[in-house]
Amino acid sequence: MKKHIVLLPGDGIGKEVIQSAKDVLEAVAAEFDHSFTFETQDIGGCAIDLHGTPLPESTVNACTQADAVLLGAVGGPKWDRLPSHLRPEKGLLGIRKALNLFANLRPVKAYPHLLHASPLKEAVVSGSDLLIVRELIGGLYFGTPSERSVDGQSVVDTLAYTKQEIEQIVDKAFQSAQLRKGHLTSVDKANVLESSKLWRETVEEKQAQYPDVTVEHMLVDAAAMKLVTNPNSFDVIVTENMFGDILSDEASVLTGSLGMLPSASLNQASVGLYEPVHGSAPDIAGKGIANPLAMILSTALMLRHSFQLEKEARTIETAVQAVLDDGYHTADLQIENGHKVGTEQMTKMIVELI
């Protein structure tokens, strides 16, 4: 298989972990006889520095033509005081919109070796394996008007959805549930929001097409509670953009392994953007100690979702599991009687296992 991949290292540790992703993909290509070509483009803070904008047109063009995109991370204190249209995050929001990446998939899995670092009791979190499917290009993030009044005394943001936008994310979530344990929790605030009522109705209509999936509706406040008290009870969660932002970050810390969590953002053509859930971690950038596993697991998601290379994806996931089983970990994690290694050595071990 021949594929062209755009690398967007971004800022901070993004640059380090993207190198790990490339190394791993080259190992996969060699082992399974594929040809992956790579091209690096700027996004976020470094793009502001070089091009005066967090999302240069050249980056958008390259991504549009690629088979998939890997992103490290964006942002850092250096750019925090810029006006909002010049903030690194705008690059991220812009590329999501430009590629029409409506579906953000964030799997959260409890790794037995890492549970002792979870804030939750092991009995509560152990066995958790859930997937949050977040709508990514609608709702409050992109609705208009989003502006201050001329006199500066009032402000408005808009939570807008079309039925078609809801249908496409709900379809994606049902399909994801079919590939997993067949249970879908749709999260909304239907006792308050009109948009949530349309959301809930749409889920109920779609349900008929997926008789093998059981559906439950949950209010967002109840979901925020249940993620903490009983993360085990979820399989797939689907929700709108802002609720998804909050709940997926809440979920990301449950298992004590934020440095292990990948994410995929997909469009209808399944050209996707893959990135770790963690940020650019400016405090440890350049030290060679960043955990590359979330980025590496993001490449596995890319192989699976964009290239349908399930075997290759599993090979990566198995290698990650094996390295942890052997007690190797980066500085952000702790494993009893384990061995601490840096970014490069961790990557090398994964590459060797592939």
Next chain:
Amino acid sequence: MKKHIVLLPGDGIGKEVIQSAKDVLEAVAAEFDHSFTFETQDIGGCAIDLHGTPLPESTVNACTQADAVLLGAVGGPKWDRLPSHLRPEKGLLGIRKALNLFANLRPVKAYPHLLHASPLKEAVVSGSDLLIVRELIGGLYFGTPSERSVDGQSVVDTLAYTKQEIEQIVDKAFQSAQLRKGHLTSVDKANVLESSKLWRETVEEKQAQYPDVTVEHMLVDAAAMKLVTNPNSFDVIVTENMFGDILSDEASVLTGSLGMLPSASLNQASVGLYEPVHGSAPDIAGKGIANPLAMILSTALMLRHSFQLEKEARTIETAVQAVLDDGYHTADLQIENGHKVGTEQMTKMIVELI
């Protein structure tokens, strides 16, 4: 002191715990020589059954004239399929708006005896003592338009705030922080929402008036994480209505004692509505086993915030602590080598201590 209090039992266990509140207040009146008069009104599901509306005018009128309002809980499966303007929750939203209750205060405190029931590791949650100050009558809950398009193919909700609305809740939060540890975390999504940018600016402006309070800004997704990983690091959190709904419910389960959490909703005249954080619990309603402590602690908040009776409030809080120290608890809680009691006996013990 002479005060007139409206009791809104509402639905489910609301009816049982409101009786406990009344008993406790009568004990306080006797002990401290106050005169409290009571009047019961309908709200929620029972009001729908009796009056065809979740918030009868008679209830609004009574509350407007009262010195304070105590609410049990509203809702239940019986009314879940009604059209939305006839749902019990509409009564709650309506009374908040009618009384102009802009500030919702939700303290969350770790009770050492109950920590073993927390989903969090004791080392993580122990010592937590935080207060969420939630804006309660603005934002997505009340913004217009909030409607579906005529063809049913799209929908919109509106997140609107005036600067004055933000100022009044921010002032309340700063004042609350002054009475506590002097640290305020303002939660927003200023990297995406215009309303959050105005929110953040307003907090920064107000800061000058409260030099004794330290201020930190946090994005809502980061706050959702930090509540789980480090609840200890918060003192007062202030945020807009929808973020507050989600975060306060998330926070409510951290300490393993949801049945213990009171809340206060205040207006500028500090006529307040006080209610437990827990719901109407239809599954255990009428069995005499509901935990009345959240409702009883809500009366303490009423004495403190609406009547400035600090000593009386503390007497109630000390009594609750003493009963737990003696190992008494209702069925929703567990205390090692403790004694399980019902709603009535628990109330009687508190009354005797007062």
